[in-house]
Amino acid sequence: MFPCNHTPIPELYVSADSARKLKHEAAALPSWDLTARQVCDLELLMNGGFHPLKGFLGQADYDSVVQTMRTADGALWPMPITLDVTETFADGIEPGQDIALRDPEGVILAILSVTDKWVPDKAREAEMVFGANDLAHPAVNYLHNVAGKVYLGGPVTGIQPPVHYDFKARRDTPNELRAYFRKVGWAKVVAFQTRNPLHRAHQELTFRAARESQANLLIHPVVGMTKPGDVDHFTRVRCYEAVLDQYPAQTTALSLLNLAMRMAGPREAVWHGLIRKNHGVTHFIVGRDHAGPGKNSQGKDFYDPYAAQELFRAHESEIGVTMVDFKHMVYVQEKAQYFPSNEIPEGTTVLDISGTELRRRLREGLDIPEWFSFPDVVAQLRKTSPARDKQGFTVFFTGLSGSGKSTIANALMVKLMEMGGRPVTLLDGDVVRKHLSSELGFSKEHRDINIKRIGYVASEITKNGGIAICAPIAPYAATRRAVREMIEACGAFVEVHVATSVEECERRDRKGLYKLAREGKIKEFTGISDPYEVPDRPELRVDTEGTEVDSCAHQVILKLEAMGLIRA
Numbered sequence: 001m002f003p004c005n006h007t008p009i010p011e012l013y014v015s016a017d018s019a020r021k022l023k024h025e026a027a028a029l030p031s032w033d034l035t036a037r038q039v040c041d042l043e044l045l046m047n048g049g050f051h052p053l054k055g056f057l058g059q060a061d062y063d064s065v066v067q068t069m070r071t072a073d074g075a076l077w078p079m080p081i082t083l084d085v086t087e088t089f090a091d092g093i094e095p096g097q098d099i100a101l102r103d104p105e106g107v108i109l110a111i112l113s114v115t116d117k118w119v120p121d122k123a124r125e126a127e128m129v130f131g132a133n134d135l136a137h138p139a140v141n142y143l144h145n146v147a148g149k150v151y152l153g154g155p156v157t158g159i160q161p162p163v164h165y166d167f168k169a170r171r172d173t174p175n176e177l178r179a180y181f182r183k184v185g186w187a188k189v190v191a192f193q194t195r196n197p198l199h200r201a202h203q204e205l206t207f208r209a210a211r212e213s214q215a216n217l218l219i220h221p222v223v224g225m226t227k228p229g230d231v232d233h234f235t236r237v238r239c240y241e242a243v244l245d246q247y248p249a250q251t252t253a254l255s256l257l258n259l260a261m262r263m264a265g266p267r268e269a270v271w272h273g274l275i276r277k278n279h280g281v282t283h284f285i286v287g288r289d290h291a292g293p294g295k296n297s298q299g300k301d302f303y304d305p306y307a308a309q310e311l312f313r314a315h316e317s318e319i320g321v322t323m324v325d326f327k328h329m330v331y332v333q334e335k336a337q338y339f340p341s342n343e344i345p346e347g348t349t350v351l352d353i354s355g356t357e358l359r360r361r362l363r364e365g366l367d368i369p370e371w372f373s374f375p376d377v378v379a380q381l382r383k384t385s386p387a388r389d390k391q392g393f394t395v396f397f398t399g400l401s402g403s404g405k406s407t408i409a410n411a412l413m414v415k416l417m418e419m420g421g422r423p424v425t426l427l428d429g430d431v432v433r434k435h436l437s438s439e440l441g442f443s444k445e446h447r448d449i450n451i452k453r454i455g456y457v458a459s460e461i462t463k464n465g466g467i468a469i470c471a472p473i474a475p476y477a478a479t480r481r482a483v484r485e486m487i488e489a490c491g492a493f494v495e496v497h498v499a500t501s502v503e504e505c506e507r508r509d510r511k512g513l514y515k516l517a518r519e520g521k522i523k524e525f526t527g528i529s530d531p532y533e534v535p536d537r538p539e540l541r542v543d544t545e546g547t548e549v550d551s552c553a554h555q556v557i558l559k560l561e562a563m564g565l566i567r568a
């Protein structure tokens, strides 16, 4: 049993006076614009959420954390908190130098006194921390395809916390929560971590956990970064607020945690425990497959479903937080009541709706029964997830030059406009290069910038309920995946591989470019002197050889219908 600790935890902020002075001096330092994930990490470093860390890990700490889940001086810490930067930025920085860390608007949040600069072995980091160097794991994909190549480490001097304009009153630092628990006299607090909306089963299980541990309850959802494709945090917080009324008054608090999750299962559970310890709680609910990333590229779970609980239990005394078993609660029809799945009365009917089934019902505008969720929660979810045929979406054609992307895309656009209902925008490769990317060439770097621009515009169109049709070559799988993640946050992404072979494209050679490429007059030509990574699992693959354009466009229409995105 661990007592509630109300004493303040060390923060990395300097006084307001020193902060003003430092800010001035820092303006002349080289500065790094933090990524969204780094802003989350920095906030928790500065406010003590990541205590005992005093900054971004240096190399010795990094090696030790990756290898042994401990910092070099032996403190339990399972997650490498590193500042990844580009090679270009790193080239101008040497250990011993200070750099200013700025948020995306350019505000200086902190100073990093660089002690270490190194190129990490990312494959090893993936194996050790996430259990596999497999890009199907969102954090491994991030490590290889989003994070910079070089790490900088060193202590952080905090100047000011990142500014949040949303739900200000619901955000608390570890010390604010500790002070609150002291003020209201909560001696035992059980925290519930979540990245999903809460339904009745969650309310029942958290309620039980609090009763069993005779503790008050802290609903402590993550609003920083969660798994790509999750319900956005604005919707979730409105759902949490709706559920809060369902708990007996004065027993339960809701506080938002600006954590960037890694979905690292067992290591993540231990990390979550340490973070909650810093926030002053005494108990923490850990369930089956805690912070699980889903299936690996072989279609198997990344982690054993109970590995997180086992690792947590093995380190419980060091974490200083008691683990509370998360009970899977199911609804028993005859009793009109929830029961833990291992205590179901014999001969009764169990009702349950899985996450996938819930998403299907939301997508298709079907009934969601009251025994499953609260009407206010369902209303919030429906507001942000209207039925699929009312949402925006993106059709993303990819394929070689001359494969027929533009022709099919044009035919599709006309068919969709004929149906009406939503505005349709075509972002064709050539047209984009004329209007949005006229300064870009065909190096990997430039192609990636071009595709990300298309993805950005398509995501805005999708978010606002329109249909975006994109038709670039988009030769790199990782870039297509980044675009998919960006768009799936606001609607459906339908990847269509126009699978015309290079031989056929060259035979057609509509623009005469293949001939020039063969003669070496065009460099880096896709399929001839530059790579094209064939999509593994596109939503649709169309073959233009021996098939009319009209019929290819019709195949796309059928796919959109099957996905519920349009109605015939």
Ligand code: PPS
Pocket: 400, 401, 402, 403, 406, 429, 430, 433, 442, 446, 447, 448, 450, 451, 471, 472, 473, 474, 475, 511, 513, 522, 523, 524, 525, 526, 530
């Ligand atoms: S990419 O890789 O997605 O950024 O390419 P994209 O913007 O779709 O541009 C492809 C069109 O540019 C012409 N073109 C080339 N393509 C490939 N490689 C090289 N080096 C190249 N140089 C010019 C070509 O006409 C492409 O048009 P499409 O419509 O694909 O035939």
